[in-house]
Amino acid sequence: MTFFDLARRNVSRHWLRSVLAVIGIVIGVIAIATLGIMGNSISLMFGDMVTDVGDTLVVSPATGVGGGKLTERQVDDITRAVGSNQVIPFASTADKISVGEKEGGAMLYAIPAGDIPSLLEVESGAYPRDTGAGCLIGSELAANSRENGLKLGARVRIGDETLRVTGVLEERGMGFDINPDYAIVVPYSWYSNHYDEDEYDQVIVKVRDVNDLDAVKESIEQRMNRREDVVTIMDTRGILESVFAATDSITVFLMGIGAVSLIVAGVSILNVMLMSVTERIKEIGVLRSIGTRRSEVMRMFIYEALFLGLAGALIGGALSFCAGYVVTAVFVGNPDYLFDPTSLLYIVFGMAFGVITSVASGFYPAWKAAQLNPIQALRHE
Amino acid sequence: MPVISFEHVSKVYPLPAGDVVALDGVDIAIEQGEFVLVMGPSGSGKSTLLNIMGSLDVPTSGEVTIAGNRIGGMDDDDLTLLRRDHIGFVFQQFNLIPLLSVVENVEYPLILKGRQNGARERAQEVLEAVGIAASHFTHTPGELSGGQQQRVAIARALVNDPDFLLCDEPTGNLDSKTGTAIMDLLDRMNREEGKTVVMVTHDPRMTGYADRTIRLVDGRVAE
Numbered sequence: 001m002t003f004f005d006l007a008r009r010n011v012s013r014h015w016l017r018s019v020l021a022v023i024g025i026v027i028g029v030i031a032i033a034t035l036g037i038m039g040n041s042i043s044l045m046f047g048d049m050v051t052d053v054g055d056t057l058v059v060s061p062a063t064g065v066g067g068g069k070l071t072e073r074q075v076d077d078i079t080r081a082v083g084s085n086q087v088i089p090f091a092s093t094a095d096k097i098s099v100g101e102k103e104g105g106a107m108l109y110a111i112p113a114g115d116i117p118s119l120l121e122v123e124s125g126a127y128p129r130d131t132g133a134g135c136l137i138g139s140e141l142a143a144n145s146r147e148n149g150l151k152l153g154a155r156v157r158i159g160d161e162t163l164r165v166t167g168v169l170e171e172r173g174m175g176f177d178i179n180p181d182y183a184i185v186v187p188y189s190w191y192s193n194h195y196d197e198d199e200y201d202q203v204i205v206k207v208r209d210v211n212d213l214d215a216v217k218e219s220i221e222q223r224m225n226r227r228e229d230v231v232t233i234m235d236t237r238g239i240l241e242s243v244f245a246a247t248d249s250i251t252v253f254l255m256g257i258g259a260v261s262l263i264v265a266g267v268s269i270l271n272v273m274l275m276s277v278t279e280r281i282k283e284i285g286v287l288r289s290i291g292t293r294r295s296e297v298m299r300m301f302i303y304e305a306l307f308l309g310l311a312g313a314l315i316g317g318a319l320s321f322c323a324g325y326v327v328t329a330v331f332v333g334n335p336d337y338l339f340d341p342t343s344l345l346y347i348v349f350g351m352a353f354g355v356i357t358s359v360a361s362g363f364y365p366a367w368k369a370a371q372l373n374p375i376q377a378l379r380h381e
Numbered sequence: 382m383p384v385i386s387f388e389h390v391s392k393v394y395p396l397p398a399g400d401v402v403a404l405d406g407v408d409i410a411i412e413q414g415e416f417v418l419v420m421g422p423s424g425s426g427k428s429t430l431l432n433i434m435g436s437l438d439v440p441t442s443g444e445v446t447i448a449g450n451r452i453g454g455m456d457d458d459d460l461t462l463l464r465r466d467h468i469g470f471v472f473q474q475f476n477l478i479p480l481l482s483v484v485e486n487v488e489y490p491l492i493l494k495g496r497q498n499g500a501r502e503r504a505q506e507v508l509e510a511v512g513i514a515a516s517h518f519t520h521t522p523g524e525l526s527g528g529q530q531q532r533v534a535i536a537r538a539l540v541n542d543p544d545f546l547l548c549d550e551p552t553g554n555l556d557s558k559t560g561t562a563i564m565d566l567l568d569r570m571n572r573e574e575g576k577t578v579v580m581v582t583h584d585p586r587m588t589g590y591a592d593r594t595i596r597l598v599d600g601r602v603a604e
């Protein structure tokens with residue numbers, strides 16, 4: 001028989017209102033944990049979608065200047081501006097393609113053959129040579145069009161020319177530069193011949209040392225945009241940072257909503273505890289008269305709140321796991337995100353908040369109980 | 382040295398309608414082993430006197446010494462520990478803890494002292510000594526008769542082997558036969574165990590049990 005025992009018995013004596021108070025905490029814990037998991041899954045999803053983090057600048061023609069293309073000269077200027085860092089100009093277009101009898105449309109990326117290996121990985125087959133009529137196909141395009149005959153070694157007709165698929169690319173995910181997963185990649189020389197085109201859409205600058213990123217950007221600005229804005233420079237790291245900042249604030253916002261429900265739960269604990277104290281004024285007087293210290297009375301009531309909080313946190317934690325599964329599976333489409341340690345941490349976080357809220361709510365009633373005058377408490381009916 | 386000593390003790394309750402003087406310059410000395418009755422009309426200050434003896438309350442002025450401890454300047458914790466270690470209370474309304482079984486109620490003061498080992502055995506021993514059958518030990522207080530509850534309350538007061546018992550109308554809620562049985566029990570504890578007993582009562586028949594009677598009138602001791 002201890003103070004904890006006494007608290008436990010009082011909780012179970014009034015089991016109905018204890019259960020109601022616990023339900024409040026359970027809901028609060030679930031709200032914090034699942035909304036946290038949801039926010040976290042969104043940022044995990046962004047993290048997975050975006051490859052090539054941080055070391056890339058994408059230079060595009062400023063809108064309205066020069067018809068939206070970059071000339072060979074401008075590319076040379078950029079190359080000079082960035083020093084020893086690699087410059088990969090590319091063009092893109094969409095065109096009708098046919099494989100055997102089948103026809104369809106596809107996105108084409110034209111990249112100088114020598115630069116392709118430093119930008120894209122081949123999963124099977126080989127990179128096309130600069131002079132030959134070879135091309136690469138994106139992983140998703142390959143997966144979706146196999147039954148149409150678009151596969152390694154197939155012949156693809158574009159206009160009146162035929163390209164042979166020399167390789168299939170690895171999946172790359174969504175990028176800020178190019179998105180080749182659903183596209184065909186051809187050597188720029190072939191593109192230039194075929195379409196009689198010698199300009200580029202964009203230039204990718206691979207910056208070797210991430211710390212130089214700002215300096216390189218500045219250097220391009222200096223050379224290209226001295227009089228008017230000829231190019232705009234996109235810094236993938238900067239974009240990524242703002243995306244992550246946005247998802248972080250979504251997480252905080254969602255958890256804030258959860259926290260509100262926990263505050264409501266805290267108020268109900270406060271209410272139940274105040275009721276418990278009021279009902280037991282006489283009992284507190286007796287306990288005090290037979291030598292129970294203020295701190296011990298206080299402890300007894302804090303334990304009571306702790307008890308409610310622990311029950312709520314345990315039940316809430318278990319249910320959060322289920323709710324988290326539903327949220328990640330239904331809203332984010334990938335339940336694996338639930339099992340990421342950063343997601344599971346939100347369950348622990350929610351549970352801890354549940355316990356802390358309960359104990360904090362029990363503090364004032366417990367303090368009130370401890371401050372009662374023993375004689376007046378004894379006289380209480 | 383007396384186990385309880387009051388020197389010029391006064392207790393004043395300041396009220397908006399004017400001060401209420403509950404005790405007015407009371408001098409009392411109670412020796413170890415005495416059985417003392419406190420009598421007097423309603424409102425004469427009997428309960429106030431007992432509360433101060435029990436360190437539940439402190440005097441407005443005067444000097445109080447309880448079991449060798451001067452209570453002037455003690456803080457709430459000191460007073461509480463004084464109650465816990467030296468004083469046993471018995472109330473008119475029994476005041477057992479409804480959440481606890483009979484034996485747990487008696488065990489409770491021992492647990493407060495941090496005595497887990499042997500607490501149960503000691504509680505059972507004292508319960509048997511006050512005449513509670515072992516079959517009742519695990520009952521809740523509500524399942525017992527008034528007389529039985531008061532016996533349990535006396536067992537709870539005695540379990541810590543206090544220096545004295547303070548009883549505020551312990552038979553006030555009992556019929557006269559049960560009341561007499563309780564008086565016999567207290568009398569036995571006084572004569573056989575040498576327990577000092579201070580008891581407030583309205584019943585003049587109780588004077589036969591006591592070594593002496595203190596009469597209070599308007600907060601003063603009347604000789």
Ligand SMILES: Nc1ncnc2c1ncn2[C@@H]1O[C@H](COP(=O)(O)OP(=O)(O)OP(=O)(O)O)[C@@H](O)[C@H]1O
Nearest residue numbers: 394396401402403422423424425426427428429430
């Ligand atoms: N907390 C308090 N505040 C104000 N006045 C009080 C308080 N406690 C007691 N009194 C007053 O002090 C006086 C003595 O009260 P006390 O309870 O000691 O009387 P009593 O002799 O025990 O009476 P009874 O026989 O009715 O129990 C009374 O006039 C009472 O109104």
Ligand SMILES: [Mg+2]
Nearest residue numbers: 427428429549
């Ligand atoms: Mg009284």
